[in-house]
Amino acid sequence: MVYKPVTGGVTAPKGFKAAGVAAGIKDPTRKELALIYSVVPAGAAALYTTNQIKAAPLHVTKEHLKDGRAQAVVINSGNANACNGNQGLIDAKAVASEAACLLHLPAEDVLVASTGVIGQPLPLTNIIKSLGQAVAALSEQGGGAAAEAIMTTDTRPKEAALQFELAGKIITVGGMAKGAGMIHPQLATMLCFLTTDAVVTVPCLQEVIHSAAASSFNLLDVDGDTSTNDLLVILANGQAENPAINKKEAAYYLFQEAVLKVCTELAIAIARDGEGATKLLEVRVINAASREDACLAARAVAASNLVKTAVFGQDANWGRIICAVGYSGAKFNPDRLDIFIGPEKVAQNGAMLPFSEAAAAEALAGSKVSILVDFNEGTHKATAWGCDLTYDYIRINASYRT
Amino acid sequence: MVYKPVTGGVTAPKGFKAAGVAAGIKDPTRKELALIYSVVPAGAAALYTTNQIKAAPLHVTKEHLKDGRAQAVVINSGNANACNGNQGLIDAKAVASEAACLLHLPAEDVLVASTGVIGQPLPLTNIIKSLGQAVAALSEQGGGAAAEAIMTTDTRPKEAALQFELAGKIITVGGMAKGAGMIHPQLATMLCFLTTDAVVTVPCLQEVIHSAAASSFNLLDVDGDTSTNDLLVILANGQAENPAINKKEAAYYLFQEAVLKVCTELAIAIARDGEGATKLLEVRVINAASREDACLAARAVAASNLVKTAVFGQDANWGRIICAVGYSGAKFNPDRLDIFIGPEKVAQNGAMLPFSEAAAAEALAGSKVSILVDFNEGTHKATAWGCDLTYDYIRINASYRT
Numbered sequence: 001m002v003y004k005p006v007t008g009g010v011t012a013p014k015g016f017k018a019a020g021v022a023a024g025i026k027d028p029t030r031k032e033l034a035l036i037y038s039v040v041p042a043g044a045a046a047l048y049t050t051n052q053i054k055a056a057p058l059h060v061t062k063e064h065l066k067d068g069r070a071q072a073v074v075i076n077s078g079n080a081n082a083c084n085g086n087q088g089l090i091d092a093k094a095v096a097s098e099a100a101c102l103l104h105l106p107a108e109d110v111l112v113a114s115t116g117v118i119g120q121p122l123p124l125t126n127i128i129k130s131l132g133q134a135v136a137a138l139s140e141q142g143g144g145a146a147a148e149a150i151m152t153t154d155t156r157p158k159e160a161a162l163q164f165e166l167a168g169k170i171i172t173v174g175g176m177a178k179g180a181g182m183i184h185p186q187l188a189t190m191l192c193f194l195t196t197d198a199v200v201t202v203p204c205l206q207e208v209i210h211s212a213a214a215s216s217f218n219l220l221d222v223d224g225d226t227s228t229n230d231l232l233v234i235l236a237n238g239q240a241e242n243p244a245i246n247k248k249e250a251a252y253y254l255f256q257e258a259v260l261k262v263c264t265e266l267a268i269a270i271a272r273d274g275e276g277a278t279k280l281l282e283v284r285v286i287n288a289a290s291r292e293d294a295c296l297a298a299r300a301v302a303a304s305n306l307v308k309t310a311v312f313g314q315d316a317n318w319g320r321i322i323c324a325v326g327y328s329g330a331k332f333n334p335d336r337l338d339i340f341i342g343p344e345k346v347a348q349n350g351a352m353l354p355f356s357e358a359a360a361a362e363a364l365a366g367s368k369v370s371i372l373v374d375f376n377e378g379t380h381k382a383t384a385w386g387c388d389l390t391y392d393y394i395r396i397n398a399s400y401r402t
Numbered sequence: 403m404v405y406k407p408v409t410g411g412v413t414a415p416k417g418f419k420a421a422g423v424a425a426g427i428k429d430p431t432r433k434e435l436a437l438i439y440s441v442v443p444a445g446a447a448a449l450y451t452t453n454q455i456k457a458a459p460l461h462v463t464k465e466h467l468k469d470g471r472a473q474a475v476v477i478n479s480g481n482a483n484a485c486n487g488n489q490g491l492i493d494a495k496a497v498a499s500e501a502a503c504l505l506h507l508p509a510e511d512v513l514v515a516s517t518g519v520i521g522q523p524l525p526l527t528n529i530i531k532s533l534g535q536a537v538a539a540l541s542e543q544g545g546g547a548a549a550e551a552i553m554t555t556d557t558r559p560k561e562a563a564l565q566f567e568l569a570g571k572i573i574t575v576g577g578m579a580k581g582a583g584m585i586h587p588q589l590a591t592m593l594c595f596l597t598t599d600a601v602v603t604v605p606c607l608q609e610v611i612h613s614a615a616a617s618s619f620n621l622l623d624v625d626g627d628t629s630t631n632d633l634l635v636i637l638a639n640g641q642a643e644n645p646a647i648n649k650k651e652a653a654y655y656l657f658q659e660a661v662l663k664v665c666t667e668l669a670i671a672i673a674r675d676g677e678g679a680t681k682l683l684e685v686r687v688i689n690a691a692s693r694e695d696a697c698l699a700a701r702a703v704a705a706s707n708l709v710k711t712a713v714f715g716q717d718a719n720w721g722r723i724i725c726a727v728g729y730s731g732a733k734f735n736p737d738r739l740d741i742f743i744g745p746e747k748v749a750q751n752g753a754m755l756p757f758s759e760a761a762a763a764e765a766l767a768g769s770k771v772s773i774l775v776d777f778n779e780g781t782h783k784a785t786a787w788g789c790d791l792t793y794d795y796i797r798i799n800a801s802y803r804t
Contacts, residue, residue: 050729051725051728051729052727052728052729052734052736053724053725053727053728053736053752054728054736080721082721082725083721083724083749083752083753083754084753084754085737085751085752085753085754087753088753117721118719118720118721118722118724118725119720119721119724119749119753119754120754121754181708182708182722182725223707223708224626224705224706224707225706225707225708225722225725225726225729226725226728226729227725228721228724228725228728303626304626304627305625305626305627305707305795305799306583306584306625306627306799309795309796309799309800310799310800312796312800313799313800313801315800315801317520318520318521319482319484319485319519319520319521319630320520320584320627322455322485322520322521322630323453323455323484323520323584323627323628323629323630324627325454325455326453326454326455326456326628326630327452327453327454327627327628332454334454334455334456335487347485347521349487350455350485350487351485351486351487351489351490351521352485352486352487352521352522352523389796390796391793391796391797393707393711393796394711394714394791394792394793394795394796395793397707397708397711397712397715398711398712398714398715398717399715399717
């Protein structure tokens with residue numbers, strides 16, 4: 001086993017501290033302010049939402065990342081600070097400045113992110129007040145509290161971390177994410193914060209997160225809506241003292257695989273915790289003519305409202321699966337396609353195959369439902385993740401704002 | 403008033419008869435077989451689903467329409483005859499042949515369509531048996547029965563018809579449609595059958611339905627899923643004896659507008675009857691830089707699960723509206739956009755505007771909710787239709803197949 005799972009989330013790597021505290025933003029009884037801090041300046045890279053409406057903190061983070069360096073990230077939940085005009089920008093900058101002041105850093109080394117309701121003014125005073133507590137609470141065991149503080153409709157915190165060895169040094173990659181609704185990332189992600197003690201150049205970091213997101217968060221769908229606040233940030237503080245990862249050779253790919261593993265674990269955790277979800281939906285497409293075709297088809301099935309409701313109803317309605325593949329834009333031969341629900345083959349050569357309803361029902365009864373679509377065309381594959389669409393999704397979203 | 407609404411649906415135009423009868427396909431207590439018949443051969447054109455998985459009857463209809471001529475259409479509900487391999491094609495052809503035999507027509511002049519569950523063999527014997535009854539029941543008052551027979555999860559039949567005068571002759575355009583779920587038409591539509599007694603050339607018919615669908619059915623969304631069976635057919639039998647409509651001059655545009663009006667009325671009826679829907683959602687985008695930008699944005703808002711659930715919950719959550727505009731792909735300036743819910747302006751210049759929650763609540767309380775997005779950029783506009791997303795959508799679709 002090259003990669004060893006460890007606990008600690010974003011504070012698993014050397015030289016990272018974190019905290020999560022209450023801040024009186026939306027719910028005074030919950031942690032709503034998270035802080036991640038590296039004991040030394042870190043190389044940093046980020047991916048942003050492709051939504052043309054971008055929340056204010058994303059603009060500030062992008063500005064502060066121009067030098068590829070950061071040392072702290074402040075994240076609040078309960079308020080998205082999106083669509084707040086110029087005041088939103090002023091507020092986001094004020095959060096960064098106050099944190100910088102308390103941590104004795106240049107403001108440019110502090111990144112900011114927000115998540116929650118769109119279009120309501122950020123309760124800046126409360127956040128500023130709570131920042132002092134967050135700084136005081138910073139600890140090497142603080143990853144869990146931080147992961148809790150970034151939750152909105154999430155029912156549980158989402159953390160992952162692993163270690164691997166490189167040239168005699170132990171490198172750790174940690175991460176946390178939030179997200180349950182408005183999840184249909186495109187080229188970027190929902191909120192995800194990754195930390196590592198690896199020595200890696202910023203261009204390599206940027207490439208690694210781009211490729212990791214493409215195979216994890218970008219193949220994830222809860223409800224087809226791409227958020228205004230999507231952000232993925234990675235901080236690499238070099239405390240592992242490995243020979244620098246600076247070009248695409250063995251060490252780079254080892255590190256890339258580690259980041260992908262952490263991102264995939266977080267993406268699956270988000271799908272499993274989708275708003276109202278009772279089941280994780282895993283859709284694999286195999287033997288496609290290209291990776292792109294496999295991705296398009298896998299994601300369309302995972303994103304289909306009709307597939308999601310059938311999974312909720314534990315109904316082996318493969319017609320909806322093939323229908324979603326059909327409109328996905330993927331190239332395939334309709335007469336060659338096979339479909340499996342769990343281990344049960346339910347369609348062959350694009351048509352019905354008499355199958356065991358009992359076996360299909362069993363495959364649909366668990367907390368994880370696996371759908372496999374075999375194009376029987378080429379050698380490429382992809383996996384996408386989603387969840388079922390339930391009464392609780394409606395309940396949660398019919399009155400989220402109020 | 404140039405256009406006068408009339409009753410009668412597909413049998414409103416001269417020389418058309420229709421029928422709807424039980425056929426023992428899925429539910430023996432319901433009408434499941436519809437027949438439309440023109441007393442003389444009619445010019446005909448069609449649009450087909452863009453889903454790569456196309457139901458068998460679509461292939462047969464396309465083949466039979468090569469000569470631009472048809473005299474009858476047989477439609478069954480309760481079974482989609484999609485993904486049934488070669489047997490599906492054989493069955494669809496058998497339906498057309500049997501109807502042709504009973505009506506003394508060449509098989510090529512009979513079109514076929516199916517709607518219902520995907521991937522289950524068509525109960526051909528029952529359909530063949532019932533075709534005789536359908537032929538016997540053909541009547542100039544049969545439009546309503548036919549509209550009933552094509553329903554699946556629809557709660558009510560959908561018909562429209564209107565008349566206008568051209569060169570001293572009265573021209574009538576009639577239509578019926580079905581659709582409640584798996585509604586996200588792309589370049590084609592759900593099932594829609596139009597009839598007219600106008601004298602029109604087939605190339606003109608084809609252009610007219612293409613442009614009418616673009617501004618009606620293609621701006622409609624119930625659940626983001628594009629069906630395998632989408633089909634729009636128009637039959638023009640020339641019984642109105644008007645001077646032939648054969649090029650793009652005044653008469654052509656008068657006829658085009660009539661077809662668009664009928665299609666729009668049917669599209670709105672489908673949105674209003676969306677699976678589980680309690681409210682019709684109308685989304686208008688105005689002052690866009692191009693028609694395409696307006697269409698993209700209007701449809702994204704009407705298709706957003708989060709907007710749909712907020713409408714169900716009567717929550718003036720404009721953040722979800724702007725978020726959907728943001729990921730729609732439409733070009734616009736985020737700092738210029740205004741949003742209205744009913745008459746109440748809820749956002750201005752892309753940011754919150756203090757608004758009356760009472761007025762917004764009133765606008766959300768009715769059976770029709772209007773959202774207006776003003777880009778303040780150019781002169782183009784578009785309207786899209788959808789419905790709310792409710793507990794009943796989940797109930798209906800968690801066990802549709804069984």
